[in-house]
Amino acid sequence: MEMFQLRRADDVAQAVNAAAYAEDRQGAPVRFLAGGTTLIDLMKLDVERPGMVVDINRLPLDRIEPTPEGGVRIGATVRNADLAHDPVIRERYPVLSQALLSGASAQLRNMATTGGNLLQRTRCVYFRDVAMPCNKREPGSGCPAIGGYNRNLAVLGTSDACIASNPSDMNVALMALGAAIEIQGADGARTVGIDDFFLLPGDTPQRETVLAPGELITHVTLPPLPAGTRSHYLKLRDRASYEFALASAAVVVTMANGSIKTARVAMGGIGTRPWRVPSAELLLAGGAPSAAVFEAAARELLRDARPQSENAFKIELARRCLVHALNTVTAAD
Amino acid sequence: MSRPPLDTPVGAPPAQQTAMFLSMKVDLVVNGVRHELRLDPRTTLLDCLREHLGLAGTKKGCDHGQCGACTVHLDGRRVNACLVLAATLDGREVTTVEGLARDGQLHPVQAAFLEQDAYQCGYCTAGQIMSAAALLSEPCGESDAEVKECMSGNICRCGAYKNIVAAVQQARRRPA
Numbered sequence: 001m002e003m004f005q006l007r008r009a010d011d012v013a014q015a016v017n018a019a020a021y022a023e024d025r026q027g028a029p030v031r032f033l034a035g036g037t038t039l040i041d042l043m044k045l046d047v048e049r050p051g052m053v054v055d056i057n058r059l060p061l062d063r064i065e066p067t068p069e070g071g072v073r074i075g076a077t078v079r080n081a082d083l084a085h086d087p088v089i090r091e092r093y094p095v096l097s098q099a100l101l102s103g104a105s106a107q108l109r110n111m112a113t114t115g116g117n118l119l120q121r122t123r124c125v126y127f128r129d130v131a132m133p134c135n136k137r138e139p140g141s142g143c144p145a146i147g148g149y150n151r152n153l154a155v156l157g158t159s160d161a162c163i164a165s166n167p168s169d170m171n172v173a174l175m176a177l178g179a180a181i182e183i184q185g186a187d188g189a190r191t192v193g194i195d196d197f198f199l200l201p202g203d204t205p206q207r208e209t210v211l212a213p214g215e216l217i218t219h220v221t222l223p224p225l226p227a228g229t230r231s232h233y234l235k236l237r238d239r240a241s242y243e244f245a246l247a248s249a250a251v252v253v254t255m256a257n258g259s260i261k262t263a264r265v266a267m268g269g270i271g272t273r274p275w276r277v278p279s280a281e282l283l284l285a286g287g288a289p290s291a292a293v294f295e296a297a298a299r300e301l302l303r304d305a306r307p308q309s310e311n312a313f314k315i316e317l318a319r320r321c322l323v324h325a326l327n328t329v330t331a332a333d
Numbered sequence: 334m335s336r337p338p339l340d341t342p343v344g345a346p347p348a349q350q351t352a353m354f355l356s357m358k359v360d361l362v363v364n365g366v367r368h369e370l371r372l373d374p375r376t377t378l379l380d381c382l383r384e385h386l387g388l389a390g391t392k393k394g395c396d397h398g399q400c401g402a403c404t405v406h407l408d409g410r411r412v413n414a415c416l417v418l419a420a421t422l423d424g425r426e427v428t429t430v431e432g433l434a435r436d437g438q439l440h441p442v443q444a445a446f447l448e449q450d451a452y453q454c455g456y457c458t459a460g461q462i463m464s465a466a467a468l469l470s471e472p473c474g475e476s477d478a479e480v481k482e483c484m485s486g487n488i489c490r491c492g493a494y495k496n497i498v499a500a501v502q503q504a505r506r507r508p509a
Contacts, residue, residue: 003355003375006420008421036416037398040416041397041398041416045397085472105485106467106471107401107411108398108486111412111417
């Protein structure tokens with residue numbers, strides 16, 4: 001690990017100012033440190049080499065609060081374990097609780113935070129190994145994952161520069177729930193819908209989100225869900241626990257009189273970002289749940305899937321994953 | 334927003350900047366004992382315990398949060414000590430396997446590991462025990478399958494899982 005300056009911020013303004021200050025006065029990349037489960041890991045690998053680390057663990061962002069609209073506002077430093085076990089989340093947003101509990105280990109979930117999980121980095125082995133080229137880590141150096149070890153990488157949203165998959169479970173649930181992300185920068189605050197938060201790699205895979213340097217995620221807001229809404233998360237992986245998804249599905253379905261009124265569906269493990277295709281959701285809406293409709297929606301969601309040398313199996317796996325999740329969520333209680 | 338006052342000479346050579354931040358003051362309570370430490374900011378809690386405080390019970394396995402050998406309790410919750418920077422823990426409380434026994438009495442999890450022979454080489458054992466001790470106060474279902482899920486962050490390369498599950502279940506039936 002390379003040397004860095006460690007600063008502790010006691011409030012959001014201090015954190016953002018420290019970051020802005022470091023960026024323009026010293027030219028050193030700055031990182032906010034919350035749970036550390038991604039950042040410290042990558043710093044040990046020299047994949048991350050920040051000149052300044054701003055400890056944000058003491059910011060007052062550790063609360064889960066109701067919003068006036070009937071939704072929930074989650075502070076950025078709320079730990080994954082606390083969010084997963086929160087009674088309101090369990091009752092009203094079970095897809096989020098299930099997604100969180102399907103990820104990592106109990107220790108890591110006690111550490112990892114809501115804001116940090118949004119910025120979780122890919123598990124691509126080339127990204128994590130500084131002896132290898134990687135366009136995400138070192139733009140222009142190449143992508144040995146294309147034609148190399150890519151079994152766990154993306155089949156959707158890839159480019160000639162990068163095929164890294166987004167490994168998060170939480171992000172998939174947040175996308176299916178239509179979460180909004182509150183961001184504070186030195187020049188003010190803004191809110192970004194999760195559909196607009198993650199960037200496709202294109203020819204700039206080093207840019208993974210719309211966050212500008214020095215901007216801090218402060219909250220994630222979940223909208224209220226209409227009566228009759230059910231949700232579910234299904235994760236498929238190589239072993240039963242403590243493993244990243246090969247394919248996962250987060251499904252949020254509002255039912256009325258035995259029909260699907262609206263649906264929001266997102267998939268993980270298969271895309272360069274959590275994957276959502278609104279046209280697939282439209283196929284689900286307005287009719288009774290049926291195998292044919294589920295199949296059609298799954299095919300629509302996966303229409304643009306492009307396999308790499310080792311991961312063609314994921315396309316069929318993802319299709320079955322989504323159909324199974326939809327079967328589960330629409331099944332009568 | 335106003336910017337904070339400078340505490341770094343802008344443009345100072347990296348070596349000089351490094352020297353300024355090489356050592357950070359941290360007050361850490363470990364197993365009920367307060368320690369005033371000065372630490373390189375890169376020091377993980379794991380290295381702090383082992384190298385600075387001589388508490389070698391906490392083990393270094395993968396050093397990347399994947400194996401659970403370094404599991405300790407931070408303010409009562411289990412964490413991977415290898416992924417925590419010690420300098421961020423000013424005023425926090427850490428419990429290691431050395432601090433689990435009370436008044437010469439083994440913690441119920443320690444006793445259960447002995448009775449169930451829940452180890453072979455022993456390298457993962459401290460982490461397993463710290464994980465299991467935390468599990469006692471966490472939401473975890475009653476079945477063996479649920480115990481396995483709750484303990485999946487602790488790898489045992491000897492494969493003593495069967496007895497580990499038995500030990501955890503025994504400790505849950507006879508809590509502290």
